[in-house]
Amino acid sequence: MAVVEAPPVPAADADEAAPRARTWTRGLGVAVPAALLALVAGACFLAPLVLPVPSPTGGNILEAGLPTGSPGHLLGTDPNGNDILSRILYGGQTSLIVAVTVNLLGLAVGGTLGALSGYVGGAADTVIMRLLDVLIAFPSLVLTLAVAQSLGPSLTNTILALGFFSVPAFARISRAATLSLREQPFMAAARLCGTKGWRVLLRHIAPNIAPQLTTFGMLGMGVVIVIEGALSFLGLGIPAPAPSWGNMISQGQASLSATPMLVLWPSLILFVTVLAFNLLGESLRTRWSVR
Amino acid sequence: MTAVAAGRHRGVGGRLFASPSVRLVGKRLLMAVPITLGVSILTFWVLNLIPGNAAQQLLGADATPEQIRAMELQLGLDKPAPLRYLDWLGGAVTGDLGRSLVSGQSVAGQLGERLAVTGELVAMAFVVSLLLAVPVALLAAYHPNRFFDRLSMFVSVTGLSVANYVLALVLVLVFAVRFAVFPAIGFVPLSESVGGNLHSLVLPSAAIGIPMFCLYTRFLRGDLVDQMQGQDYVVTAQAKGVGPWQVLLRHAFRNSSFGLITVVGLNLSTLIGATVIIEQIFALPGLGQLMLQAINTRDMAVVQACVVVFAVVAVLANLLTDLLYAVLDPRIRYGSR
Amino acid sequence: MSVKRDEVLTADPAEPAGAAALLEVRDLRIRFTRGGRRVHAVNGLSYRLDAGQMLAIIGESGSGKSVSARALLGLLPSSAEVSGSARFEGAELVGMPEREIRRRRGRDIAMVFQDPARSLNPTMRIGAQITEAIRAHSGIGRKEADERAVELLKLVRLPAAERRFHEYPHQLSGGMRQRVVIAIALAGEPRLLIADEATTALDVTTQAQIMQLLVELRERLGMAVVMISHDLGLAASYAQHVVVMYAGRAVEYASARRLFGHVRMPYTQALLGAVPLLEREPHAPLPVISGQPPDPAAIPKGCAFRPRCASATGRCEQAPPFSEHEPGHWWACWHPAEDPPGGSGGSGGGGENGATR
Numbered sequence: 001m002a003v004v005e006a007p008p009v010p011a012a013d014a015d016e017a018a019p020r021a022r023t024w025t026r027g028l029g030v031a032v033p034a035a036l037l038a039l040v041a042g043a044c045f046l047a048p049l050v051l052p053v054p055s056p057t058g059g060n061i062l063e064a065g066l067p068t069g070s071p072g073h074l075l076g077t078d079p080n081g082n083d084i085l086s087r088i089l090y091g092g093q094t095s096l097i098v099a100v101t102v103n104l105l106g107l108a109v110g111g112t113l114g115a116l117s118g119y120v121g122g123a124a125d126t127v128i129m130r131l132l133d134v135l136i137a138f139p140s141l142v143l144t145l146a147v148a149q150s151l152g153p154s155l156t157n158t159i160l161a162l163g164f165f166s167v168p169a170f171a172r173i174s175r176a177a178t179l180s181l182r183e184q185p186f187m188a189a190a191r192l193c194g195t196k197g198w199r200v201l202l203r204h205i206a207p208n209i210a211p212q213l214t215t216f217g218m219l220g221m222g223v224v225i226v227i228e229g230a231l232s233f234l235g236l237g238i239p240a241p242a243p244s245w246g247n248m249i250s251q252g253q254a255s256l257s258a259t260p261m262l263v264l265w266p267s268l269i270l271f272v273t274v275l276a277f278n279l280l281g282e283s284l285r286t287r288w289s290v291r
Numbered sequence: 292m293t294a295v296a297a298g299r300h301r302g303v304g305g306r307l308f309a310s311p312s313v314r315l316v317g318k319r320l321l322m323a324v325p326i327t328l329g330v331s332i333l334t335f336w337v338l339n340l341i342p343g344n345a346a347q348q349l350l351g352a353d354a355t356p357e358q359i360r361a362m363e364l365q366l367g368l369d370k371p372a373p374l375r376y377l378d379w380l381g382g383a384v385t386g387d388l389g390r391s392l393v394s395g396q397s398v399a400g401q402l403g404e405r406l407a408v409t410g411e412l413v414a415m416a417f418v419v420s421l422l423l424a425v426p427v428a429l430l431a432a433y434h435p436n437r438f439f440d441r442l443s444m445f446v447s448v449t450g451l452s453v454a455n456y457v458l459a460l461v462l463v464l465v466f467a468v469r470f471a472v473f474p475a476i477g478f479v480p481l482s483e484s485v486g487g488n489l490h491s492l493v494l495p496s497a498a499i500g501i502p503m504f505c506l507y508t509r510f511l512r513g514d515l516v517d518q519m520q521g522q523d524y525v526v527t528a529q530a531k532g533v534g535p536w537q538v539l540l541r542h543a544f545r546n547s548s549f550g551l552i553t554v555v556g557l558n559l560s561t562l563i564g565a566t567v568i569i570e571q572i573f574a575l576p577g578l579g580q581l582m583l584q585a586i587n588t589r590d591m592a593v594v595q596a597c598v599v600v601f602a603v604v605a606v607l608a609n610l611l612t613d614l615l616y617a618v619l620d621p622r623i624r625y626g627s628r
Numbered sequence: 629m630s631v632k633r634d635e636v637l638t639a640d641p642a643e644p645a646g647a648a649a650l651l652e653v654r655d656l657r658i659r660f661t662r663g664g665r666r667v668h669a670v671n672g673l674s675y676r677l678d679a680g681q682m683l684a685i686i687g688e689s690g691s692g693k694s695v696s697a698r699a700l701l702g703l704l705p706s707s708a709e710v711s712g713s714a715r716f717e718g719a720e721l722v723g724m725p726e727r728e729i730r731r732r733r734g735r736d737i738a739m740v741f742q743d744p745a746r747s748l749n750p751t752m753r754i755g756a757q758i759t760e761a762i763r764a765h766s767g768i769g770r771k772e773a774d775e776r777a778v779e780l781l782k783l784v785r786l787p788a789a790e791r792r793f794h795e796y797p798h799q800l801s802g803g804m805r806q807r808v809v810i811a812i813a814l815a816g817e818p819r820l821l822i823a824d825e826a827t828t829a830l831d832v833t834t835q836a837q838i839m840q841l842l843v844e845l846r847e848r849l850g851m852a853v854v855m856i857s858h859d860l861g862l863a864a865s866y867a868q869h870v871v872v873m874y875a876g877r878a879v880e881y882a883s884a885r886r887l888f889g890h891v892r893m894p895y896t897q898a899l900l901g902a903v904p905l906l907e908r909e910p911h912a913p914l915p916v917i918s919g920q921p922p923d924p925a926a927i928p929k930g931c932a933f934r935p936r937c938a939s940a941t942g943r944c945e946q947a948p949p950f951s952e953h954e955p956g957h958w959w960a961c962w963h964p965a966e967d968p969p970g971g972s973g974g975s976g977g978g979g980e981n982g983a984t985r
Contacts, residue, residue, distance in 0.1 A: 139564025
């Protein structure tokens with residue numbers, strides 16, 4: 001069926017820019033944030049292996065409070081004499097590991113739960129969704145704080161606490177996508193052919209809800225990085241001597257007026273990373289026309 | 292009086308109770324109850340993940356096992372968790388949220404004032420961000436892809452990527468340290484000075500409100516453009532010969548506003564949660580600050596109460612947006628044919 | 629990719645002498661640029677409409693009929709490039725400044741759209757949507773406008789008009805909604821009403837009622853109607869003149885009476901063949917037009933119908949002129965069909981004879 005309903009009269013986009021430039025920018029919309037993220041991840045994970053990056057902890061008190069651009073300490077040092085750049089890189093490792101793990105957790109648990117719930121429907125669906133409503137009703141930061149407090153600050157516990165609220169969000173998206181799929185004729189066809197339930201889920205539903213979940217995951221990466229930062233900022237995330245963007249900002253806050261760069265450097269990298277994830281998510285959303 | 296005017300007065304009384312929106316309101320109210328209960332159970336469970344911890348933490352590391360045992364008895368921690376929950380719930384329903392383990396004061400008594408501060412902060416951030424977002428989105432959508440539109444989209448995508456604690460510190464750096472326009476920390480109660488109160492809340496509410504403003508602007512602008520370019524009723528309105536602003540305001544915005552209510556509702560809990568960290572940064576005596584203090588002093592009763600209050604407020608706020616929707620949207624108000 | 633267009637049109641139906649026409653469309657061309665591709669939605673459309681007449685524009689979806697109608701009201705997205713001419717009572721609509729064309733919308737030319745469920749604002753009361761149209765062109769007060777709106781609802785025979793005035797679109801049935809849309813269109817007392825597939829979304833009974841209403845309104849208000857449809861049968865029953873469009877071009881134009889007795893263009897013939905007829909044998913397969921309408925971004929050279937036409941020859945690679953081959957009957961074809969023996973329109977292959985000049 002290639003009936004071309006010629007220019008659908010109220011054209012979907014009134015973009016007057018030159019058409020070639022537009023497809024070109026659209027490609028950039030994915031490439032630029034992706035490159036930025038590759039740069040951030042590369043710097044965080046590879047640079048400490050390849051370059052002589054000083055240790056992020058156990059700094060020399062004699063080297064404390066060096067300004068930006070000091071020899072051997074590109075971004076200077078903090079009041080404990082630790083190299084700021086090194087702390088940013090190692091802190092970035094933590095942030096990215098937490099963000100990826102939490103989103104994979106949310107995707108695996110929440111995505112499956114939502115798809116199952118939407119596909120099976122009926123009472124199971126109602127029960128699962130009511131339970132998720134409870135979680136969604138929580139201000140996520142508050143719940144995460146409670147969980148983190150109860151478990152005690154550590155990397156694993158941060159991941160668990162953050163996973164707690166990422167699951168219902170993924171489940172909700174996945175369920176909505178599955179529900180709209182259920183109405184599609186090809187689903188009925190698959191069922192009429194006698195395809196088994198799990199096979200329908202795996203072969204028909206999973207690939208079709210993947211774009212929505214991926215887009216949501218990209219936006220979720222930014223959210224998780226911000227909340228992990230908040231946890232560490234409040235002292236409930238990554239415990240102190242170990243670096244994290246959040247606890248760096250928190251430590252810097254004490255001397256905000258005297259040495260603002262202690263706050264601004266980690267803030268900047270946090271912003272750039274979150275922005276890149278958001279832009280990537282948005283570009284994927286437009287490209288796959290997901291809402 | 293014309294027949295037209297007469298018709299307007301007829302149905303009002305008769306349809307009130309049979310109206311679908313009343314039924315919807317009832318349904319939502321009924322659903323809020325189990326959700327609130329669920330939230331409190333979940334809180335209770337989360338805070339008791341590691342049993343016996345409370346007494347240990349309260350007494351510190353050098354406490355003897357006997358001391359801990361005594362403390363557990365005193366706190367009622369020897370009873371099984373479900374029983375303790377029921378005890379707590381029984382009290383909570385009658386307005387007794389227990390006593391602070393640290394100060395021994397009634398928790399409920401502490402909450403009232405705190406809630407007022409947090410409420411004022413949220414309200415200020417919310418109202419200002421919404422009031423700014425609507426005109427900006429309308430102006431942007433009036434000429435899509437022109438300079439103002441692109442600028443507003445750039446600002447909102449950027450603003451959405453700034454963590455609110457970073458934003459708060461940058462605001463402090465600029466408006467309190469560099470130019471001493473607003474205080475960096477502290478809170479002036481409303482009873483003391485209205486002007487001083489608002490003055491002390493400008494930076495905190497900006498830190499919460501700016502990301503919300505960006506979110507609302509981006510959503511509303513996108514939805515308005517969708518309505519203007521994709522909806523037939525917009526073409527009908529244009530074909531009547533009415534002006535472009537009227538089409539945007541009376542037609543597109545009216546329809547987009549329902550989507551906006553949904554977005555507002557979905558993000559209310561984020562908005563409320565943001566107060567925790569912002570109150571901490573600006574040293575505002577709100578609910579979030581109380582909760583963080585309680586977390587640091589291991590005061591479980593207070594933490595429990597704070598989390599539940601936060602959750603109940605979020606549930607109620609969601610309920611309110613649902614109701615608003617039901618009252619405003621004629622498709623719900625009058626049901627479908 | 630593009631055809632040299634100047635030779636396509638030797639003369640056009642907008643030309644005939646006589647009294648000044650209400651609407652004269654001449655060589656209208658509309659081009660869109662979408663996603664890097666130039667799309668030629670309308671490639672030279674001409675017709676003429678006298679006051680109080682009903683003209684049907686017939687074509688498949690994508691033939692450019694709706695686009696050409698929206699162009700008359702300046703309702704195309706800004707990415708559309710419109711050229712050619714469309715004169716309404718002598719005033720040129722193509723390139724008219726937005727402010728001026730807005731003044732004419734609803735007052736000179738009004739439009740009714742395909743889907744009444746979507747063409748009304750779901751969040752506004754019926755009454756407000758009509759009074760808005762009334763007040764857009766006259767300075768009358770709110771109360772007067774309300775009364776006028778109820779009058780209009782009665783005019784389009786909406787039952788219980790006073791009550792409906794206060795209701796919302798979703799409380800009405802499809803047919804009732806379309807009556808409301810028509811009432812809105814009538815609010816500015818236009819001299820031309822464009823009904824863009826106005827009955828397509830309705831069931832057959834309602835469709836007949838709405839068409840009857842349009843015919844009646846045309847007679848009562850002396851208003852001309854352009855009816856846009858893919859349904860040739862519908863056009864035959866109600867319109868005085870018919871323009872058949874294919875791939876953005878007019879391919880046949882005649883009075884309805886003449887056209888259905890003497891189809892010339894194989895495409896029109898194929899369209900007629902695709903209409904189910906009672907006299908056909910039961911269970912006989914309906915003839916369908918083979919192939920698909922051309923992609924408006926890649927319209928074939930010469931006659932655009934060539935790839936689907938049974939009568940096509942090498943000559944069709946040159947675009948046939950759209951001209952008045954018989955008095956009052958225009959077509960664009962090198963191999964026009966002959967009148968069938970019975971004289972009534974029907975199916976059958978195109979004739980193999982050359983062009984009648």
